[in-house]
Amino acid sequence: MAARVAGLTLGVWGVLLVLLLVPLVLPTAWHYYIYSPASVGLWMISMVVTPAVACAYKWEWIRAGGK
Secondary structure, eight states: OHHHHHHHHHHHHHHHHHHHHGGGGSOHHHHHHHTOHHHHHHHHHHHHHHHHHHHHHTHHHHHHTTO
16 A cells, blocks of 8 residues: 555656656746746646545545455
């Protein structure tokens, strides 16, 4: 059960990290607007909240443990 929670959390963090890095391919002038303090703050909050939401959503899968 703990392995599934850890795996789900790491997966969510991986997706959020990719979403943070994707705008790097945009022109440099846009970085100021995309990486503003507000957007980075929201991203940091989502790093804490989203794994809990994902675990709550997939709780039956986590609890079943492969059965």
